[in-house]
Amino acid sequence: SSPNTIIVNGKEFETDSEKTNVPQNILKLTDKALHLKASHPIGILRTLIENKLNSDDHAFEVYNNFKPAVSVFENFDSLGFPKDHVGRSKSDTYYINKDHLLRTHTSAHEMFCFGNIQKKITDKPGYLISADVYRRDEIDKTHYPAFHQMEGARLWPKTEAGQKQLKKDISVLETKLNQIKNFTVIDMPYKEETNPKQKHMTKEEVQLVSTHLKRTIELIVAEVFNKKLASEGKTNEEIKSRWIEAYFPWTAPSWEIEVWWKGEWLELCGCGVVREQVLTNAGMGTNEKIGWAFGLGLDRVAMLLFDIPDIRLFWTDDQRFHEQFKENTISSFKPYSKYPGTIRDISFWVNNSIDIHENDLMEIVRNTAGDLVESVKLIDDFVHPKTGRRSLCYRINYQSMDRNITNEEINNLQDTVRANLVEQYKIELR
Ligand code: PHE
Numbered sequence: 001s002s003p004n005t006i007i008v009n010g011k012e013f014e015t016d017s018e019k020t021n022v023p024q025n026i027l028k029l030t031d032k033a034l035h036l037k038a039s040h041p042i043g044i045l046r047t048l049i050e051n052k053l054n055s056d057d058h059a060f061e062v063y064n065n066f067k068p069a070v071s072v073f074e075n076f077d078s079l080g081f082p083k084d085h086v087g088r089s090k091s092d093t094y095y096i097n098k099d100h101l102l103r104t105h106t107s108a109h110e111m112f113c114f115g116n117i118q119k120k121i122t123d124k125p126g127y128l129i130s131a132d133v134y135r136r137d138e139i140d141k142t143h144y145p146a147f148h149q150m151e152g153a154r155l156w157p158k159t160e161a162g163q164k165q166l167k168k169d170i171s172v173l174e175t176k177l178n179q180i181k182n183f184t185v186i187d188m189p190y191k192e193e194t195n196p197k198q199k200h201m202t203k204e205e206v207q208l209v210s211t212h213l214k215r216t217i218e219l220i221v222a223e224v225f226n227k228k229l230a231s232e233g234k235t236n237e238e239i240k241s242r243w244i245e246a247y248f249p250w251t252a253p254s255w256e257i258e259v260w261w262k263g264e265w266l267e268l269c270g271c272g273v274v275r276e277q278v279l280t281n282a283g284m285g286t287n288e289k290i291g292w293a294f295g296l297g298l299d300r301v302a303m304l305l306f307d308i309p310d311i312r313l314f315w316t317d318d319q320r321f322h323e324q325f326k327e328n329t330i331s332s333f334k335p336y337s338k339y340p341g342t343i344r345d346i347s348f349w350v351n352n353s354i355d356i357h358e359n360d361l362m363e364i365v366r367n368t369a370g371d372l373v374e375s376v377k378l379i380d381d382f383v384h385p386k387t388g389r390r391s392l393c394y395r396i397n398y399q400s401m402d403r404n405i406t407n408e409e410i411n412n413l414q415d416t417v418r419a420n421l422v423e424q425y426k427i428e429l430r
Contacts, residue, residue, distance in 0.1 A: 006096065008069040013096045022094040022102060023367050026134065029146045030068050030102070034314060035130045038327045041302040042148050042314060045224070046130045047328065049150060049296070052223045053128060053216070056172075059154060061122040063129045066109050068102045075101060075108040078281050079250035091357035094134050094145075102134035106151035107250065107295055110274075114282035117155060126154030126291075130298070136359040139366060140375040144311045148298040153274065154212070155291035158205070162290075166208045173215035182235070183222040186242035187214070195245045195253035200276055205290055206253065209273050213292035214243065217257050217269055220296070225259065228305050231330040246270055250278050251293060261304060269296040307332045310401060312371045318402045341374055341399035342407070344414045347430040348421065350390045356425045364420045365396060369413045374399040391430065 005012050006022070009030055037043040046064075054060050076088055086092060087104060094102040103109075106129045113127045129151040137143045156162040177183070190207065197206045218241065225239045240260040248254045251272025258265040271294035279289055299311060306325070308314070313321055313333075320336040350356060358378070365376050373396060380393035396417070398410050421427050 008096060008102075009067045011067075011069065013069065013100055016097045019090065019095040019098040021090050022096055023363070025367060025370055026094055026102070026145055029134075029315065030132070032146075032315065033132065035132065035148050035298065036064060039325050040314070040322070041306045041308065041325055041333075042298050044325065044328065044330070045298055045302045045305060046148070046150060048224065048227065048330075049220055050128055050130070052220060053152065057169075059124055060126040060128045060152065061113070061116070061124040063109065063113060063127060064131070066106075066129060066131050068132055068134060069096055069100055070103045070108045072099055072101060074111060075103050075105070078111040078278065079107055080275065080277055081249050085249070091359045092136055094136060103131070104135050105133050105295055106131050106149040107293070109151065110153065110250070110278055110293060111282045113153065114155075114274075114279055114284065118279075118283040125156065126152065128152050136363060138358065138376070139362050139373055140377070141310045142300060142303065144299070144315070145366070146315075147311075150296045150298060151293065152216075152296075153291060153293040154216075155274075155279075155289040156209075158287055158290045163205070163208065166212060170208065170212050170215060173212065173219060177215060177218060177222070180222045180226070182226070182229075182237065183218070183239045184241070185214075185218055186240075188243070190253070191245075192253075195255075198252050198273070198276060200287055201273070201290060206273060209290055209292050210253065210255075213271055213273070213294065214255070214257075216292075217271060217294060221257065221259055221268065224301060224305065225261075227330050231332070241268075246272070248272055250275050266300065266304075268301065269294050271295070305330055309333075309335065310374070312374075313401055315371065316401060339400050339402075339404050341397045342405070342410050344396050344398065344410065345379070345393055346396065346414070346418060346421070347380070347391060347393040348427040349430065350392060351426040351428070352389070354425050354427075356427070360425070361394065361421070364424070365417055368416045368420065369396075369398060372398055372400050372405060372413065 004015055006015055008027060034040050034042045035046045093104055109129050116122050132146055133149050134146050137145060156166045221241050229235055229237050242258050243255050246254040246256040248270060252275055254272030256270050257268050259268055274291050274293050280286060324333055362376055365373055375397045377395050379395045383390050398405060418429055
C-alpha cells in the first residue's frame with residue numbers, strides 16, 4: 001500500500017495529515033477478534049450472556065462480526081453526539097481519516113441493526129452485538145486501548161398490542177428473577193426532573209420499557225456473578241447491585257448498573273430508553289416503536305470472573321495463558337510466573353506553546369514499548385514559582401508477562417520514549 005493509505009481488516013483507507021492518528025500496533029489488534037474465541041475468557045463471557053438472553057424466546061438477533069472501522073456518522077452523529085463532545089477529539093479517539101475511525105463503542109452499529117428490524121431483514125424484535133472497541137486512554141492494569149463490549153436492544157410497537165406484549169415479557173423476567181434468592185438490587189423511583197423522558201412517550205410507556213430493561217440487565221448480572229460464586233463453591237453469598245442515573249445522547253431516560261464486588265462498586269453497563277431520533281435515523285416512522293438499549297463492558301467483568309490480574313493478558317499469544325481456559329467454563333487463572341518490573345521516571349518542562357494531552361504521552365510509550373509497559377503514572381506536577389514553567393514527572397513501570405526484559409532493552413526503550421517526546425512535543429528533559 002502507498003504511504004497515504006492504511007489497511008484495516010483488509011480494507012484500504014485514505015489517510016489525511018490532519019486526522020489520521022491510528023498507529024500500527026493498534027491496527028494489529030483489529031484482526032484478533034478475541035470475543036469470537038470460544039475458549040478465551042472474553043469469548044466465554046460473551047457466550048454466557050448471549051445464551052442467557054436468548055434462552056427461551058430467542059428475541060435477539062446476534063451480530064458478532066462487525067468490523068471496527070466505522071464512519072464518524074455511525075459512531076457519533078447518528079446517535080446525537082454534540083459536535084463538541086470530548087469523545088470526538090483526537091486525544092480520545094483513533095481516527096483512520098476525517099470520515100472514519102475505530103469505533104469507540106458498539107452503539108456505532110445501532111442504526112444498522114435497528115434498520116434491519118425496520119426492513120424486516122430480521123423478524124426478531126431485538127439484537128445483540130459483540131465487538132472490539134478502541135479508545136485512547138491511560139495505561140494501567142485495567143486499561144487497554146482496545147476492549148470489548150456487548151450491545152443489546154429491544155423494541156415493541158407503540159400500540160396497545162405492543163404494550164400488552166411488553167407487560168407479558170416483563171412478567172416472564174420477574175418470574176425468573178424471583179427464583180434467584182441471593183440477589184438484591186437498590187433502585188429509586190423514576191425521577192423525571194433529573195432524568196428526563198422523551199416527550200412522545202407517556203409516563204407509563206417509560207415505566208414499562210425501563211422495567212423490562214432493568215429486569216433484563218439484572219438477570220444478566222445475577223447469572224454472571226452466580227456462575228462465579230458457583231465456580232468457587234460459594235453459592236450462598238449475596239450479590240448486591242444498584243441503579244444510578246446516567247446520561248447518554250441517544251437514550252432518555254438513562255441509567256447505569258453497578259455491582260458490589262470485593263469492597264467496591266463496579267460499573268458494569270450503561271443503558272436507557274432509545275431516543276426516537278435513533279429509530280427515525282434507521283428508517284422508522286415517528287411514534288412507531290419504543291424500546292431500550294444497553295452497552296456492557298466485557299473485559300473488566302472477565303478479569304474478575306477469571307481472576308485475571310492484568311488486562312494485557314487477554315492479548316498475549318502465550319500458550320500458558322490460553323491452555324488454562326475451556327469453552328463454557330469459568331475458572332480461576334493461575335499466574336504462570338512473575339517477572340520483576342523495572343521503574344523508570346521521566347521528568348520534563350512542558351513547552352507552553354505545544355499542547356500535550358496525557359493520552360499523547362501514553363501513546364508514545366505504548367508505540368515504543370508495546371505490551372512491555374505495565375503502567376504509566378503522573379507522580380509530580382508543579383509550576384515553577386518564578387519562571388511559570390510547568391514540570392511533569394511520569395513513572396513508567398516496564399514489565400513483561402511472558403519473559404524477562406534486560407536492563408539494556410529497557411534503557412533503549414526509555415531513550416526512545418524520551419527522544420520521541422522531545423521531537424514531537426518540544427519538551428525540555430530534566
Ligand atoms: N455505548 C455506551 C458506552 O460505551 C453504553 C450504552 C449503550 C449506553 C447503549 C446506552 C445505550 O458507555
